[in-house]
Amino acid sequence: MSDCIVYYYSKTGSNTFLAKKLSDALQCKIEQIHPRTNLFFPLMILSRFSFGPGIKRLNHDPANYKTIVLVGPVWMGSLIAPLRDFLKKYKNSINRLFFVCCCGSSDVKKEDKFGHAHVFEKVRELTGSRIVHCEAFPIGLVLSEEEQENSEMIMNTRLSNDNFSGEIQERFDKLVPKILNIESVS
Numbered sequence: 001m002s003d004c005i006v007y008y009y010s011k012t013g014s015n016t017f018l019a020k021k022l023s024d025a026l027q028c029k030i031e032q033i034h035p036r037t038n039l040f041f042p043l044m045i046l047s048r049f050s051f052g053p054g055i056k057r058l059n060h061d062p063a064n065y066k067t068i069v070l071v072g073p074v075w076m077g078s079l080i081a082p083l084r085d086f087l088k089k090y091k092n093s094i095n096r097l098f099f100v101c102c103c104g105s106s107d108v109k110k111e112d113k114f115g116h117a118h119v120f121e122k123v124r125e126l127t128g129s130r131i132v133h134c135e136a137f138p139i140g141l142v143l144s145e146e147e148q149e150n151s152e153m154i155m156n157t158r159l160s161n162d163n164f165s166g167e168i169q170e171r172f173d174k175l176v177p178k179i180l181n182i183e184s185v186s
């Protein structure tokens with residue numbers, strides 16, 4: 001059994017960036033999740049309900065890995081359909097799971113209606129004892145305090161090598177050893 005793999009879904013690139021950075025740091029495989037439809041509106045609406053379009057067959061079977069890192073965005077306070085469909089399909093094959101999202105909601109607003117805390121709760125509900133840790137990378141961390149008040153800025157900012165520094169980098173640097181250390185537990 002291999003140690004670790006990163007699976008991810010991303011619409012506008014921030015979670016692709018984060019997933020690639022994680023797979024580089026963890027030196028592990030990475031695979032994109034492809035929903036059966038990539039039409040954004042149906043995907044977003046279905047994310048609000050408890051059913052989704054399903055995902056296409058994966059190249060790497062999650063059952064072959066000790067640790068799964070699942071990465072993706074938050075839409076409308078929901079565990080988005082591609083990630084939820086992944087978890088529903090493979091939850092019994094998952095040994096242990098880290099759930100990671102680059103999202104719009106800040107730590108302060110995580111409990112608000114559209115905050116990431118609800119998504120973490122849903123992940124825990126779905127995966128029970130398999131979930132080890134959930135981590136948010138609020139996109140506002142790469143903006144100034146003033147810019148963080150501007151919802152348009154929040155929605156239009158993408159993670160990149162140019163802005164991945166400071167607090168968001170520190171958060172990343174703390175997460176990687178958490179995953180690596182659990183990796184060493186057989």
Ligand SMILES: Cc1cc2nc3c(=O)[nH]c(=O)nc-3n(C[C@H](O)[C@H](O)[C@H](O)COP(=O)(O)O)c2cc1C
Nearest residue numbers: 010011012013014015073074075076077104105114
């Ligand atoms: C339609 C839509 C709805 C969103 N709703 C939320 C939300 O409810 N909570 C949140 O934290 N972020 C929300 N976001 C922000 C995204 O989670 C954030 O922009 C994320 O970094 C996008 O990831 P991606 O570039 O990998 O697709 C929303 C973004 C879009 C496009």
